[in-house]
Amino acid sequence: MGRNVKVNVEYLTRVEGHGNIVVDVQDGSLKECRLEIVEAPRFFEGMLRGRSIFEAQHITSRICGICSCGHTLASIQAAENAIGFTPSAQTIELRKLLLHFETLDSHLLHIYLLVAPDLLGVKSFVPLIKTHNEVVRRALRMKKICNDVCDVLVGRHVHPISAIVGGFTKLPREKDLDTMLDYLKQLQADMDETVSLAATLKFPVFERETEYVGLVNDNGEYPFLGGKIGSTDGLKVECADYKTVTNEFVVPHSSAKHCKASRDSYMVGALARVNLNYDKLHPKAKAVAEAVGLKPITINPFLNTAAQLIECVHCLEDSIRILEEFKTKGVNCDEELVVGLNEKGTIPVKAGRGVGVTEVPRGILFHDYEVDDDGKIVDANCIIPTNQNVNSIEHDMRKLVPEILDKTDEEITLLLEMLVRAYDPCISCSAHFLNVKFINR
């Protein structure tokens, strides 16, 4: 007779938001395996209706406190595409810089605060204060620098103020460039220590073939902004046609919709990006990939954390490159825009539909707006990365559980929690309102 296992983790810890893990194995056979997303929907798309595209980014930024810059930029991009506005090359470079800062911040926190305790054998970040005090202080020091550079670039360390449709209301002066460069160079030493620490961590061994989805491009640049939607199964889709990739569907146990593309599920995030764009990584980041043994196509989801580390190095080095280029060529401050809702009509507005796509720390993010002649949003749709990953997590769990039935219940539970944490899910952001059609009303 096979083994019976029941796992019921209510309120999974060290993830953002509330999710439950439910597993039922009877006589060695997996009967149930679910990641329940129990958060209430947040109605952000409803809030956008009737609002100006020039204020939308301040609303959607609040979807997530950690990906606020990513939501801001997806929102701005959707709005600009809807009205047919093309931002300047300088604006695009600064937006990429902003995404780098946010990715660094989020990944570092995930690696240090949420994943490291599992790999160092403690229950949370707090005991590490006694056993790994310098590591904890380094983590917070690095986080502070990420916050500080964001503050210099966009006026706040979360929920950026100066990034708006059309460009920026305040552009960095020479002293701001120097300040950011100084901060990032301080970060380099701590990053080397981070890489050394990460090289000592042992990740669980587990593999599942799946599809990895993210931005791809042909310009040689590791893409966080711009390009097409690509996948390791060969998809290459225009951003406007994102729904042919996401194919959202509803399951009864989750307030987050599930997604699938060419297979039963797909994964987005750092591992997907590294798998899709490995050759475009900064040489230092590629060296880290080699040091931790990660090369495309890696199919162990636990190694998403290693991919995040690789991206940290990439984002740090590429940020320094961008800033040094601005130091050389200067920032054209004539491009500064006036704060407001475009009252003076500086940006021409027309009706249309636009899709904004950015790579944020947890994966590819879509904002889709339909806009009227006055620049008011008529309809909106946002698909966030965790939305796309919950189905993949469940499929991983279904493959993993039968492979670890020789372990104790506690070990099985911990491995499942670690698996979910590896995806760095942002559960509150993923909770999505279900479309309800009222008939004869």
Place this chain on the structure above:
Amino acid sequence: MSNLLTADILKVLTFSKGTNLIITVGNSFRSDDGVGSYIFSCLCRGRSPNSDNKEDELGLRPLFFLDAGYTPENIVDEAISLNPDTVVILDAADFGGEPGEVRLIPEEAIPETTLSTHMVPMSVVTCLIADATGAAIHFIGIQPKNVAMGEGLCEEVRAAADAIVEKIKVCAKPH
């Protein structure tokens, strides 16, 4: 003043010998949650907090102020660099009291909320500072009435904050 502050609070706010540090915490865009920042701004009014933090202009009892806002984890290194003997943290705290009620929160009750990329618990901050400096840490909580989005404090919370400010200013004056 004194009838708003109990004896244990008054004792903490009298401060000990050595270096004392006040850390204010809170989000001033969340109504009464901004009480920490309000206290900080009252204490620093007319003075540069940075220069105050570098000089012992307060005479007998060196008293430093740091406003941590809604990211207390970001001031850990700065707090440690001041090498305080005593740290007093002032923040809004929902302990089920009357709005404006002030209580000394025991260490074990300092929230060890779920850790996520969005939030570092206050206990991490207090542990790090205590571990590095050996400082005695006191957490003074002020019961908020309203922590919804918005600016400004309710009357009760403002009165409590003013009483705390007045007490600290009395202690900070050279005797």
